[in-house]
Amino acid sequence: MPDPGSPSGKIRRGHTGCKACRRRGKRCDESKPVCRGCQRLSQNCEYGTNFSFRHYGAYQNHSRNVRHTSMPGPKGCSDSLPQQKWPGAAPGRIFVKARPNAALPSAPSAEDDIYFKHFDSHVRAVLPGSLKEIPQSSILSSDSLRYAVLCLSASNLSMLDTRVDSRRLPSDDRISVFSPIANRTHHDQARKYHDLAMAGVGSSEKINEPIHYAVVLATKVLLAIYHHASTDHLHFRLGIESTHHFVSRHSMTLLQTELGLQALQMWHRLSASSRTSRDPSLLLEGESNPYLQSKYPSPHTMEGLSLTCILRMSSDELIYDILIKTIGIRRRAVVFRAVAGVHNISNESKNLGPLAHDHLERLLGNHGRKEEHDEAQTTFVRGSHLIGLLQIQRDRLTVWKTRIDREFQSSLHDGHVSLRYDDFPPFSRHRDAMNALYYLLCLVMIETLQREDSGVDSPKSTSQTYISPIQRTVDIMLGIIDVLDFATSNTSDVYTFSLTEVLLQLALAWHSTSTFHHILDITWPLLETRGRGFEHSHYPTHLAKRIIALLASNWARGRSINIASLAVEESTPKLHLLAIGKPVDLVVCGHDIHGRYFVDRVPLS
Numbered sequence: 031m032p033d034p035g036s037p038s039g040k041i042r043r044g045h046t047g048c049k050a051c052r053r054r055g056k057r058c059d060e061s062k063p064v065c066r067g068c069q070r071l072s073q074n075c076e077y078g079t080n081f082s083f084r085h086y087g088a089y090q091n092h093s094r095n096v097r098h099t100s101m102p103g104p105k106g107c108s109d110s111l112p113q114q115k116w117p118g119a120a121p122g123r124i125f126v127k128a129r130p131n132a133a134l135p136s137a138p139s140a141e142d143d144i145y146f147k148h149f150d151s152h153v154r155a156v157l158p159g160s161l162k163e164i165p166q167s168s169i170l171s172s173d174s175l176r177y178a179v180l181c182l183s184a185s186n187l188s189m190l191d192t193r194v195d196s197r198r199l200p201s202d203d204r205i206s207v208f209s210p211i212a213n214r215t216h217h218d219q220a221r222k223y224h225d226l227a228m229a230g231v232g233s234s235e236k237i238n239e240p241i242h243y244a245v246v247l248a249t250k251v252l253l254a255i256y257h258h259a260s261t262d263h264l265h266f267r268l269g270i271e272s273t274h275h276f277v278s279r280h281s282m283t284l285l286q287t288e289l290g291l292q293a294l295q296m297w298h299r300l301s302a303s304s305r306t307s308r309d310p311s312l313l314l315e316g317e318s319n320p321y322l323q324s325k326y327p328s329p330h331t332m333e334g335l336s337l338t339c340i341l342r343m344s345s346d347e348l349i350y351d352i353l354i355k356t357i358g359i360r361r362r363a364v365v366f367r368a369v370a371g372v373h374n375i376s377n378e379s380k381n382l383g384p385l386a387h388d389h390l391e392r393l394l395g396n397h398g399r400k401e402e403h404d405e406a407q408t409t410f411v412r413g414s415h416l417i418g419l420l421q422i423q424r425d426r427l428t429v430w431k432t433r434i435d436r437e438f439q440s441s442l443h444d445g446h447v448s449l450r451y452d453d454f455p456p457f458s459r460h461r462d463a464m465n466a467l468y469y470l471l472c473l474v475m476i477e478t479l480q481r482e483d484s485g486v487d488s489p490k491s492t493s494q495t496y497i498s499p500i501q502r503t504v505d506i507m508l509g510i511i512d513v514l515d516f517a518t519s520n521t522s523d524v525y526t527f528s529l530t531e532v533l534l535q536l537a538l539a540w541h542s543t544s545t546f547h548h549i550l551d552i553t554w555p556l557l558e559t560r561g562r563g564f565e566h567s568h569y570p571t572h573l574a575k576r577i578i579a580l581l582a583s584n585w586a587r588g589r590s591i592n593i594a595s596l597a598v599e600e601s602t603p604k605l606h607l608l609a610i611g612k613p614v615d616l617v618v619c620g621h622d623i624h625g626r627y628f629v630d631r632v633p634l635s
């Protein structure tokens with residue numbers, strides 16, 4: 031029986047219909063995660079391109095296949111970056127398993143060319159900060175950097191050319207979720223390139239020239255980003271520590287070349303992004319002692335170098351840095367407040383750092399590392415001092431506002447007027463819209479902590495006519511989100527702080543029935559319809575939604591959860607976290623309607 035929605039005559043269909051409808055020659059309504067045709071026929075609904083890996087001949091032959099493997103870049107990004115001309119590749123078989131300890135190939139192969147083109151057409155444009163400015167000449171002249179670029183490109187493609195897993199519960203749309211299943215062919219190829227890049231790093235470190243030190247640092251940063259996106263947090267942390275030790279040994283040499291300065295900017299941003307996954311009881315920026323500075327180097331223990339990186343920040347990098355630091359300060363303040371309440375001690379107690387660290391480690395089931403235990407013993411910023419650090423971030427927000435374009439600045443409001451969703455002028459870039467969300471999210475986090483008013487976080491009647499300034503700011507954020515291009519967001523925010531993570535941090539910082547309703551019942555269905563859950567820079571999309579749904583259900587029972595962390599081992603693979611059916615627990619901190627604090631471990635539905 032023909033599809034009721036299909037016109038008579040020749041079937042016309044778009045290029046983005048599902049694979050099953052394409053095979054049947056039927057028009058696809060392109061509903062995600064499951065189209066109506068596949069739902070009616072109980073078929074597996076998959077989107078994307080069917081890859082055919084075979085012998086490729088000349089450059090012109092396999093370049094045509096690249097157009098099918100590459101996803102279009104974000105709007106406004108792909109046009110701004112000129113297409114690079116990569117060297118032609120010799121014929122060969124795609125995705126040959128690498129031999130252990132094999133020598134570095136001397137020339138690019140056919141599969142290399144495919145990933146080079148995907149990097150050039152998409153990945154380069156979505157890399158944050160100075161990462162997108164890596165010169166082509168530097169990439170081609172270094173085996174290690176070339177394979178790091180190929181590694182990241184293959185990793186990125188493993189999440190774009192894939193199918194989607196879903197869990198739909200008709201009884202509760204709020205916990206119906208979807209998640210991409212990584213393409214194992216590209217995933218394994220990324221691992222092969224990683225091993226080749228690491229072999230190249232070992233060779234490059236022996237060359238005592240400034241430009242080679244810059245190339246090595248850039249390679250290490252790209253490989254750490256790969257671990258963040260595709261492997262596990264343990265390898266990510268070790269990759270970051272490797273960059274710290276390398277910079278501490280060669281900082282003066284890195285400052286001698288422009289590529290070295292760019293690599294340092296990349297390193298500084300990478301270090302900042304890693305702080306959101308650290309234990310809140312560990313050291314904040316500027317909170318250290320000489321012993322730890324010498325033993326565990328990091329940007330904040332190399333003050334002169336860190337200042338150089340801060341002064342070279344673009345506006346995009348500055349607001350990102352403010353956001354990450356604000357989240358870190360807020361997490362410390364909320365955890366310390368909850369632990370102090372549970373143990374009935376002062377919020378200013380000198381023992382609060384070690385006590386909080388031990389409490390969290392016990393709930394997480396970790397034995398902890400010695401260096402983390404040492405860090406927790408030396409923490410001294412707590413209580414009112416944390417509120418003072420938040421004021422510094424508020425001042426930095428003011429500095430950021432003075433640096434951005436006047437047109438963009440006019441769309442930023444501090445929450446004193448109520449705007450309709452269609453009152454926002456279009457942002458010239460997707461990044462401008464995300465920066466505005468970062469700015470407003472920082473305001474919400476700072477305000478909710480500085481007030482220390484239990485009325486801010488306590489359940490209120492939905493019939494209440496008073497709308498607080500914080501709720502107005504939240505409404506502005508939701509208005510901006512509702513006019514975003516979610517298809518662009520899903521592919522362009524992979525290596526930065528994604529939209530779903532903004533929603534998660536907003537839900538943790540501010541609780542109201544209307545906010546939870548808007549996020550879960552209005553915004554998220556649009557995300558699921560127009561996107562496929564590729565944005566997972568820190569949390570996979572399905573986990574972010576499930577955590578927000580947990581916050582909403584607890585809020586309805588008079589419990590306010592202000593911090594939620596995954597209770598998983600560092601070595602848990604990212605593919606495990608992307609899987610919907612895997613059981614996951616959370617460690618949560620907060621308080622109830624009577625002001626009683628809790629720090630618990632709970633299962634995630």
